Every structure is written in C-alpha cells, then in structure tokens.
C-alpha cells in the first residue's frame with residue numbers, strides 16, 4: 001500500500017491511495033475536510049457543522065468539506081468546499097494525520113484527510129449542506145452528535161485544543 005501524504009498543503013499530490021493490500025483504502029473515495037480553529041498554532045476551539053442531508057445523516061455533526069472531484073488536488077477541493085459551504089477563505093495549517101496510511105477511514109466507502117484551518121476572509125455561515133455551525137471548545141467537543149466516523153477524530157483532537165488559551 002502506498003500513500004503519499006502531502007507535507008506541503010499547496011503541492012499537487014492528488015492524495016489517491018494506490019494498490020490494494022486488502023485494507024480497502026484503494027476502493028474508498030477521498031473526502032477532504034477542515035478543522036477550522038481560532039488559531040492554527042494554539043487552537044482553543046473548532047467549528048462543527050450540522051448536516052442537512054442525506055436523511056440518514058441529517059442532524060449529525062461533521063467537519064466541513066467534501067469529496068475530491070476528478071482533476072482536483074485535495075487542497076484545491078478543500079478550498080472549493082469551504083467557499084461553497086461556508087462562504088469563507090482559509091489558510092491551512094498542518095494536516096491531522098490519521099492511522100489509516102495517514103488518512104482516516106470514516107465509512108465503508110470513504111477515507112478522509114483533514115487540515116487545520118483558520119478563516120482569513122468571510123464569516124462562516126451554513127450556506128448549503130448545513131443548517132447550523134457551532135464553535136466547540138475542549139470541554140464541549142461532545143456536546144454535539146458527531147457522525148460515527150468522526151468520533152475517533154474528535155477524540156484525537158481533544159488533546160490539540162488548549163484549555164488554558166482563553
């Protein structure tokens with residue numbers, strides 16, 4: 001199994017998993033998402049988003065983002081999704097590396113890559129795909145009902161949020 005996570009969020013690596021070793025990564029669609037935080041270096045809170053569709057996922061909380069389209073880089077797709085979904089421009093920080101060859105398996109059909117991000121233009125609004133956004137601090141991370149595949153990601157993020165930071 002070969003996976004090439006991008007150290008440089010601006011580069012052109014497509015982030016596709018190649019070959020199959022039975023892990024199922026190669027057959028999964030790549031989803032990219034942002035952990036939008038108040039400060040990418042010392043974050044104290046992150047932005048959760050409540051889905052409106054499909055019906056079986058409506059009301060559950062996630063990281064804003066979506067599928068990488070053909071011909072897009074993961075980072076390019078992420079900027080597009082954030083502009084479409086929240087109406088914001090962001091600067092990206094580090095990627096939150098996951099246990100599945102650098103990514104995070106979130107469903108039987110999707111694997112996700114996430115980057116920390118800070119809003120540089122616009123106020124996040126639930127324009128499409130979501131009907132509510134909420135800033136969550138370390139103690140409130142599980143005040144919302146995350147999508148099943150996101151729970152272990154949120155658990156991992158708990159240690160990244162600074163409780164003393166404000």
Ligand SMILES: Nc1nc2c([nH]c(=O)n2[C@H]2C[C@H](O)[C@@H](COP(=O)(O)OP(=O)(O)OP(=O)(O)O)O2)c(=O)[nH]1
Pocket residue numbers: 031032033061062063064065066067068106107110112147148149150
């Ligand atoms: N965006 C996002 N999708 C997630 C997360 N966790 C999780 O299990 N998923 C799932 C839900 C969906 O089955 C899939 C992503 O699909 P999506 O509906 O967000 O993708 P998209 O915006 O490109 O939508 P579409 O154009 O295909 O309708 O990954 C998450 O934190 N963020």
